[in-house]
Each structure stands twice: as C-alpha cells, then as structure tokens.
Amino acid sequence: MEHGKLKPLMFAGTGSDVGKSIIVTAICRILKQDGYSPAPFKAQNMSLNSYATPDSLEIGRAQAVQAEAAEIECSTDMNPLLLKPNSDLTSQIVLNGRPVGNSSAKGFFRQEGRDILRKEINSSFDRLSSKYNPIIMEGAGSIAEMNLMDIDLVNMPMARYADANIILVADIDRGGVFASIYGSVMLQKPEDRRRIKGVIINKFRGDISLFNTGKEIIEKTSGIKVLGIIPYLDDIDIDEEDSVSLEKRNKKYTQGKVNIVVVLLPHMSNFTDFARLEHDSRINLYYSYSPEEIAKADITIIPGSKNTISDLNEIRNKGIDTAIIDNAKKGKSVIGICGGYQIMGMEISDPLSIESNNAFVNGLGLLPIRTTxxxxxxxxxxxxxxMEGEQRCKGYEIHMGNSELIDDKDYMKVAAFDDGSSDGVMINDRCFGTYLHGILDNKVIVDKLVSQYCTLESSDSMDYDQYKDYQYNRLASHVRENIDMDLFYKILNSYD
Structure with a gap:
C-alpha cells in the first residue's frame, strides 16, 4: 500500500524513565502494521546496553529493539551518538557506531565541538528520512532542562531541525503528573511549544474512567489534547534500555528450579543477554551482589562490563570472588560473557589506561587466558x-580487548565460525567463557546448560524470534487500544 509522506514525530518526556522508548517501540510496530515503513531515531543515547549492527558498528540497544519492531535492520543512523558510562564521571563517546574517545560530563557538555556533533546527527537523520516514512523520534530525559537547552542535541533542537511534531510522555506512576506536564509545556519557547500536539499519560494504574476530570484539567491548563492514557505494563516482555529495571527483579534462590544468578556488576552492560532465561519455565533467574545468594546458585554468570578491572576489584572487595570460585570448585556451572570472560581469566592488563589506572590485575584464575x-x-x-555442534546459533561481539591462551593445551572452543576462527575457552561443559553477547538467546545452548540440572523440557516451545515478535504485537495492541488513533494520524499529517 502506498502512503504519502508523514511528518516526523518525536516522543519527548517530562523526565527520564517515563516510558518513551517502549512507546516508540509500540508506535513503530503499529505503523508497520498499518502499511507504513517507519524507522526509529534517537540523536543521543546514554546506555551501557548496546548492540552490533549488521555492518559491525554499535548503537543503543533500545534503537535496535525499535528497528526490530519496525521489521527493518538497525543502523547507526538510528542512534548516531551513544554515550557509554565508564564511571560516575566519564563516558565513552561512540559516534556513528565507532568510539572516538572518552569525556567527562563537564567536557562533553561544553559549547566547543557541539556544532560538529550536531552536523553528524543531522546528517544521520537526513539519510534515515530519505529511506523511511515516517521517522519516529525519541527525546532524552526531560524536555525542559533549562540549563542544557542551548547545548541540547536531542530534544527541541532536533525537533526543530526535523520539523517534527511532538507527543509529550508523562509518568503518572511517580506522581506529580499535572505539574510535570504543565511545567514541561510552559517552560518552552512559544515556537517550540506549538510543536507539542498531544500528551500521553503513561503507567496508569486502576480505573481510567476515574481520571476523566484529570484529563480535562490537563487539556484546559496546557491547551494540548491528551492523546491517550496507557495502563501500566506488567506482563509484556520487551527488552528494556536501562539496568535500573534489574533492581525490581527477583534476587533470591528458589527451590524446585534451576537457579541461575547473574552477578550484579556496578558497570554491568548488555543485561538483555539474559532476557530469554526469564521466561523459561525451568529457570529461576536472579541478579545479586550477595556472596551468600551467589553461593546458592546452580549456574553463575559473570556478565559484560564497561569497566572490567574496576568491577573485578569490586567483586573482590565484597567477597564475591570467593563465592564464584567455590561454586566452580564444587562442580557448579560458571560462565563468563565478554567482560565476565576476561574476569574469569588469569590476568588482565590495561597498559594504555583505557579503562583504569591499574595497569595489571590478576583475574579469578578459572580460565587459562590473559587479556589485554x-x-x-x-x-x-x-x-x-x-561446542562443535551442528545447529547454527547467533550472537554478537562488542568489546575492547584481546584474550589469548597462556598454554598450548587443546581446549574446546565455545564457538566455531565459518571462516575457521573460534571464540572462547571451555575447561569443561560447566566452566567456560565467551565474548559473544546474545549466546543465551539460542535454545540449544540454554537446553544444554539446564539439562545438567533438570530433566524437564522447557514449557516454552516458541522460537525466541517468534516470541519477541508476539510481544511486539501485544505491545502494539495495548497502545493502539489506549490512544486516540484518529488524533494520532492527524498529528502525523499536520504540517501547520
């Protein structure tokens, strides 16, 4: 079906974590269902959760998820600027999918150099806009950060460049929804305020009809229509962007299940590596930094990290290293992914001080590798x-560092590639490490791990790609049913 060109649409927030990313995901799937060819766009993202594009570049995981919902391949044009925190004070800057250096917050937010970043971001938007219709944009944090408005790259300046209309997303669950909406609107310049064409009240709990008066008050005070009131999502499984969500998840051992613990590293990255495990009926997955809880697990996973040496020192300080090593000695499974793989080795060196001022640190000594x-x-x-099996599996690599064996023994490799190269080291089928993110999205691998502790088959017979597609459709239905679709398409077609 042929459609005319729709106006770009930005979903901006009254604050962080109001649900912009998941609403953009839903809108991308809705538009795809309705015969359009949408693409997501977030000029600047800050996240430790990233993804490898088909052309071997890096973007924020949220935009990869949104592209998947739109049924298109992800590209760096969807997220040209990615900030990956190294610590509380510094971040790695990834521009157009490649790291270009580290910066402190003070250094990044200075005026100098903003025009260069803005030019690259605008070029990405232009390329994306020439291929897809419409572009569904996502803002960052609050739309009304007064101290940052002159140097902002992602909210109003980006909306102006794209000539986008804006839907303001507010989180009613955290309280203060009237003030946050009114303040976010009224703090805008008059020409920017006119771009805000609708409001979404997100994360609503209870009887929506009881909020009818509230809706009228918002429309009267702000002069903007409420596009929809979205009930709180608690049973739709979509990859989340930030690891803050892990704090809400189960952190305890549960009898009668195969207990898998993910060590909750301070700089943990790509926690979505474990999303598939959460809906396997045989598994109780929990995240913990408690040595006692880690000691109880059948399978311990050390995840990826943006600052491997710092996190290794931290788990030593907390006594977590002893719990992990003891689990391995008892014949329990210990698995390292990316940074976790490096941590499991004999030593890690950082001669160029890329991650840390520590030039050298001993690893946990579980794998015969040294990492630089x-x-x-x-x-x-x-x-x-x-493990030299025949079934094809998928994953992706995102890492800085090379690991090599320290002896000449013939260890089994975790993964064998078509070009004859390999990845990872396996001491036995209960102790191994790999650089491959997404390795646990593969059912054959999860079944092999779990079968050592459980004879049951998973009650989930759905292929994981099918499962995710089903969740995108459920999300789209949920949002479609709770917004005014006629008003939504009027906003997309509004060029006033």
Whole structure:
C-alpha cells in the first residue's frame, strides 16, 4: 500500500524513565502494521546496553529493539551518538557506531565541538528520512532542562531541525503528573511549544474512567489534547534500555528450579543477554551482589562490563570472588560473557589506561587466558556452532580487548565460525567463557546448560524470534487500544 509522506514525530518526556522508548517501540510496530515503513531515531543515547549492527558498528540497544519492531535492520543512523558510562564521571563517546574517545560530563557538555556533533546527527537523520516514512523520534530525559537547552542535541533542537511534531510522555506512576506536564509545556519557547500536539499519560494504574476530570484539567491548563492514557505494563516482555529495571527483579534462590544468578556488576552492560532465561519455565533467574545468594546458585554468570578491572576489584572487595570460585570448585556451572570472560581469566592488563589506572590485575584464575585491553573495539554480528555442534546459533561481539591462551593445551572452543576462527575457552561443559553477547538467546545452548540440572523440557516451545515478535504485537495492541488513533494520524499529517 502506498502512503504519502508523514511528518516526523518525536516522543519527548517530562523526565527520564517515563516510558518513551517502549512507546516508540509500540508506535513503530503499529505503523508497520498499518502499511507504513517507519524507522526509529534517537540523536543521543546514554546506555551501557548496546548492540552490533549488521555492518559491525554499535548503537543503543533500545534503537535496535525499535528497528526490530519496525521489521527493518538497525543502523547507526538510528542512534548516531551513544554515550557509554565508564564511571560516575566519564563516558565513552561512540559516534556513528565507532568510539572516538572518552569525556567527562563537564567536557562533553561544553559549547566547543557541539556544532560538529550536531552536523553528524543531522546528517544521520537526513539519510534515515530519505529511506523511511515516517521517522519516529525519541527525546532524552526531560524536555525542559533549562540549563542544557542551548547545548541540547536531542530534544527541541532536533525537533526543530526535523520539523517534527511532538507527543509529550508523562509518568503518572511517580506522581506529580499535572505539574510535570504543565511545567514541561510552559517552560518552552512559544515556537517550540506549538510543536507539542498531544500528551500521553503513561503507567496508569486502576480505573481510567476515574481520571476523566484529570484529563480535562490537563487539556484546559496546557491547551494540548491528551492523546491517550496507557495502563501500566506488567506482563509484556520487551527488552528494556536501562539496568535500573534489574533492581525490581527477583534476587533470591528458589527451590524446585534451576537457579541461575547473574552477578550484579556496578558497570554491568548488555543485561538483555539474559532476557530469554526469564521466561523459561525451568529457570529461576536472579541478579545479586550477595556472596551468600551467589553461593546458592546452580549456574553463575559473570556478565559484560564497561569497566572490567574496576568491577573485578569490586567483586573482590565484597567477597564475591570467593563465592564464584567455590561454586566452580564444587562442580557448579560458571560462565563468563565478554567482560565476565576476561574476569574469569588469569590476568588482565590495561597498559594504555583505557579503562583504569591499574595497569595489571590478576583475574579469578578459572580460565587459562590473559587479556589485554586495547583501543580497538570489536563490534560484529556472528553466526556460529556451539561446542562443535551442528545447529547454527547467533550472537554478537562488542568489546575492547584481546584474550589469548597462556598454554598450548587443546581446549574446546565455545564457538566455531565459518571462516575457521573460534571464540572462547571451555575447561569443561560447566566452566567456560565467551565474548559473544546474545549466546543465551539460542535454545540449544540454554537446553544444554539446564539439562545438567533438570530433566524437564522447557514449557516454552516458541522460537525466541517468534516470541519477541508476539510481544511486539501485544505491545502494539495495548497502545493502539489506549490512544486516540484518529488524533494520532492527524498529528502525523499536520504540517501547520
């Protein structure tokens, strides 16, 4: 079906974590269902949760999820600027999918150099806009950060450049929804205020009809129509952007299940590596930094990290290293992914001080490898066979550092690639490490791990890609049913 060109639409927030990302995901799927060819766009993202594009570059995971909902391949044009925190004070800057250096918050938010970043971001938007219709944009944090408005790259300046209309998203669950909406609107310049064409009240609990008066008050005081009131989502499984959500999840051992603990590292990255495990009926997955809770688990996973040496020192300080090593000695499973793989080795060196001022640190000594942190970042999607099996599996690499064996023994490799190369080291089928993110999205691998502790088959017979597609459709239905679709399309067609 042929459609005319729709106006770009930005979903901006009254604050952080109001649900912009998941609403953009829903809108991308809705528009795809309605015969359009949408694409997501977020000029600047800050996240430790990233993804490798088909052309071996890096973007924020949220935009990869949104592209998947739109049924298109992700690209760096969807997220040209990605900030990956190294610590509370500094972040790695990833521009057009490649790291270009580290910066403090003070250094990043200075005026100098903003025009260069803005030019790159605008070029990305232009390329994306020439291929897709419409562009569904996402703001960052609050739309009304007065101290940052002159140097902002992602909210109103981006909306102006794209000539986008704006839907303001507010989180009623955290309280103060009237003040946050009114303040966010009234703090805008008059020409920017006119771009705000609708409001979405997100994360509503209870009887929506009881909020009818509230809706009228918002429309009267702000002069903007309420596009929809979205009930709180508690049973739709979509990858989330920020690891803050992990704090809400189960952190305890549960009898009668295969207990898998993910060590909750301070700089943990790509926690979506474990999303598939959460809906496997045989598994109780929990995240913990408690040595006691880690000691109870059948399977311990050390996840990826943006600052491997710092996190290794932290787990030593908390006594978590002893719990992990003891689990391995008892014959329980211990698995390292990316930074976790490096942590499981004999030693890590950082001669160029890329991650830390510590030039050298001993690892946990569970794997016979030494790792050197390097400037070069390896970013690529991978297909492989697991433990020399025949079934094809998928994953992706995003890491800075090379790991090599410290002896000449013939260890089994975790993954074998078509070009004859391999990845990872496996001491036995209960102790191994790999650079491959997404390795646990593959059912054959999860079944092999779990079968050592449980004879049951998973009650989930759905292929994981099918499962995710089903969740996108459920999300789209949920949002479609709770917004005014006629008003939504009027806003998309509004060029006033």
């Amino acid at each position: 942190i390097t400037k070069e970042k390896i970013t690529q999607q991978r297909e492989f066979s697991f």
